[in-house]
Amino acid sequence: MQTSQAHRSLKEKQRQEREALILQVAEEVFLERGYHETSMDEIASRVGIAKGTVYLHFPGKEDLIIAIFARDMQEILRQMDASMDCQSSPQAKLEALLHFMYAGLFSKRTQLLSSIYHSADMQRLFAEKGNCLKVLWDRVAQCVAQLLDEGKARGYFDASIPTSIMTNTFLSLLSPKSYERLLAEGQFMPEDIVLNAGKIFFRGIQA
């Protein structure tokens, strides 16, 4: 029956919307309070649902944060794939990625990704449950590395610097929560920071 199908897909849509809402709110709270300081109760009440409902969508707190990471990385990957398609230079593509990850709302996510991902506590968790994350993150890193290699091949980038170190340095540009202070002090716009950090990086690796 059409009705039945429509009904089921409506339910399914609502379910996914709710799941996305939980992820979004949880991300905010984790960002504000940190993983350990955030209770499932707080997430639930901020979403406006009961604690048990969260468990209908995610088997546990750990899976919840892994799902957040997975979602964010997938979004980054989507953006990267979009960037890779166009005809611009490797540097332009990397700059686009830099802007995407450091602009507007995404800079917050990037901070969460970075600060939690690199925290000592989470390493175990990701080692145990987050093998899917490793795959996604490796894809991001490989993509960056590929662009850097391409730039080297074309003679844009300095071939004497190992690509893997370049990649790490590039991805480190995205992480520091410390930039937040610069923004908070109001001297700079996000774009200023991205622009200048990018400038340093690209001049630094220039052939």
Next chain:
Amino acid sequence: MQTSQAHRSLKEKQRQEREALILQVAEEVFLERGYHETSMDEIASRVGIAKGTVYLHFPGKEDLIIAIFARDMQEILRQMDASMDCQSSPQAKLEALLHFMYAGLFSKRTQLLSSIYHSADMQRLFAEKGNCLKVLWDRVAQCVAQLLDEGKARGYFDASIPTSIMTNTFLSLLSPKSYERLLAEGQFMPEDIVLNAGKIFFRGIQA
């Protein structure tokens, strides 16, 4: 009485030695397990003392980690002050700092400093209890900024890039735990990484 004084100062010395030992062990454990995954019990038993004794030296777990940060920053500051005294160029001084912080045992500390310091959970803590840290960290940042400004004044560094952003970028070089993987894979020595990351940075900010 002399004896009494000597006795007292001996006691005091022992006390300080133990305090230092607690800090050292706690740093190791925090680095291995992360702040929240580490229990006061584990720290105490690794030091070989009773849990209560830790509380004779530090009012609480939070104060303990703040003390670790403070001690580490002070060591960094000592090194910085030593570097500032000599006659070398600003770049040489910054490179010395980079090597100091990324070489041998200190790279571990730097990772802890970075990964925990920037983690979302700790921000509140530092905002409430850690104003002394802010002061110390600001001194580090100011020192770097001063060197960068000096380099700009001498025409070495690009004056069009704001010093505060340069400073942040420089300090970001020290943070990423991700470099650990490069080391683990065995392709690089720590020196390689410091050298190349420094190369990128200094070429990036070159006038």
Next chain:
Amino acid sequence: MQTSQAHRSLKEKQRQEREALILQVAEEVFLERGYHETSMDEIASRVGIAKGTVYLHFPGKEDLIIAIFARDMQEILRQMDASMDCQSSPQAKLEALLHFMYAGLFSKRTQLLSSIYHSADMQRLFAEKGNCLKVLWDRVAQCVAQLLDEGKARGYFDASIPTSIMTNTFLSLLSPKSYERLLAEGQFMPEDIVLNAGKIFFRGIQA
């Protein structure tokens, strides 16, 4: 209308069939996992219906297990009534009961009845909700007691042993889950056990 009645009675029949199915499946699961380790979810999904549907038939989990007990006891009573009708001796009747309760599928039920019924957790429950069970169980006990009294009257059984104690001893023969091990080890068939336990009992109460 006939149709309406037929329809209604069809519905009613289906309803009763499902109720019986729920009871049967729930009994199995309770036997496998125990009362507290069994969730309503598991029962429902094993039956192939939704959790809410179980609640259309039984007001709650407690009522469900009480219904199981009631059903099983009624079956025992049916068997007892059948046994009572025939012309055989009291001992033969009791032996028939013993075989009935310890043969084939019923031994499992008897175990459930026994192990759960006597468990400390269930006593409260039965005290509060299960007064119907008490009535049924008392009828079983009375029936056994009556047979024993009859045997005493005819001079078969030892009149010096109080009937109520005899009754309890007889009913205890049925309970122990421990016999399961003997069966599991494969040395004995269920019949062997019933036969021998019966032998001990009847020789024990012999006049």
Next chain:
Amino acid sequence: MQTSQAHRSLKEKQRQEREALILQVAEEVFLERGYHETSMDEIASRVGIAKGTVYLHFPGKEDLIIAIFARDMQEILRQMDASMDCQSSPQAKLEALLHFMYAGLFSKRTQLLSSIYHSADMQRLFAEKGNCLKVLWDRVAQCVAQLLDEGKARGYFDASIPTSIMTNTFLSLLSPKSYERLLAEGQFMPEDIVLNAGKIFFRGIQA
């Protein structure tokens, strides 16, 4: 130092006393409410200590009940060993055991042992954590079996009934909570029940 040793042994003694108290109270509560209906909170508050303190003595709820079983079985074994030493007949020894387990306070314990031990929920638990219990219980069963075999050898007991079935029947005499009702009704003293149940059993297995 004497003082230190004395002090330590005092502490240790207090510790063991407390542990015994917890076991005793927990046994009571488990007996009253059943395992699943009893919360650690309730046990603690009945002992008059905090919940956490219970966990200083037992790693978890499961270990607590296993410890209770182990303690009770050890007491039974002690009594059995004592009985075995004397010069009386096998039957006398088994009767002594019967009295011990069914007299006074111990009948409660026996009930708990029996009702919980045979409950479906606990089987898993004991299968996973309680292998020490199996050993103890097997020793009890072996001891009974040995006495029965001895009686057979001396021509007291009927050699045509398998010892293992006799053993089970004997141990079943101890279990039924149902006897509680007879006691509650006030018609019988515990001794009456033990005496008569024993009479049935021993006449039942008589050669």
Next chain:
DNA sequence: CATGAATGAGCGTTCATTCAT
């Protein structure tokens, strides 16, 4: 001083029950 037993608030998780669809 040093100890470590005791505390108890707080958390993640489960699951019987309800009710809108």
Next chain:
DNA sequence: AATGAATGAACGCTCATTCAT
């Protein structure tokens, strides 16, 4: 009637902190 998503009370367990010895 049947569903199953949502609920929320309750529980087992942890661990930072305290304090009597």
